[in-house]
Amino acid sequence: MIYKFYQQHIFPHVLNQVMQTPSLMDKRRELLLPISGDVLEIGFGTGLNLPFYQQVNTLYALEPNPDIYHLAVQRVHEAPFEVQHIQAHAEKLPFADHSLDHIVSTWTLCSVANLETALDEIYRVLKVGGTFHLVEHVLHDQNLYIQRLQNLLTPIQKRLADGCHLNRNIQRALTDATLELRECTYFNAVGIPKIGQRMLLARAQKT
Ligand SMILES: C[S@@+](CC[C@H](N)C(=O)[O-])C[C@H]1O[C@@H](n2cnc3c(N)ncnc32)[C@H](O)[C@@H]1O
Structure with missing residues (x-):
């Protein structure tokens, strides 16, 4: 009940709050x-991406959790383009x-329950030549000590943060889903604890 x-x-x-880290x-x-154009965003969250879409016609805002979407409603009303909320999971688009x-994902692939199925769905609904744009925190690719901690603490993180995995190798998952990487940059996000700091943009x- 408390949980x-x-x-x-x-x-x-x-x-x-956390997702507004500068x-x-x-x-x-x-x-x-x-x-530009029509865009599907998976795991829309509280709508923090809205100010950064400058050339979008319609945004399909897929967010399964009504308690989280509730905090997006005001931002959706203020958006200068059409936003359609879709209450569904990325595993069944x-x-x-x-x-x-x-298709856009910002820090959502860590939280989907079945990453492989979600990426298969993303591949299915993209047109040939369509692009999946993402920024995600990932399994550390350089520091084995942090990698071990990420594996150790993921079961706790999943409970605290609504299913979030600290230890996903997103680049490998994209390649396994036969999506071709056109841009791939790793960075350490400033202001985020080391255990979740390693990120991929x-x-x-889909070719
Ligand atoms: C860490 S939050 C990121 C929210 C938002 N994308 C952002 O950048 O602020 C992860 C989001 O993914 C959503 N989510 C969890 N499981 C999902 C699933 N299976 N399909 C789509 N979204 C999911 C959560 O409800 C939450 O809104």
């Missing part, structure tokens, strides 16, 4: 400014095959 209260009434506010907002800008030019294309 349910935490999940419904405390975690969404913590998420909303270095993360800078990465949102870098990722999203070049994107309610879109036709080959129907989208752009990438654009991957």
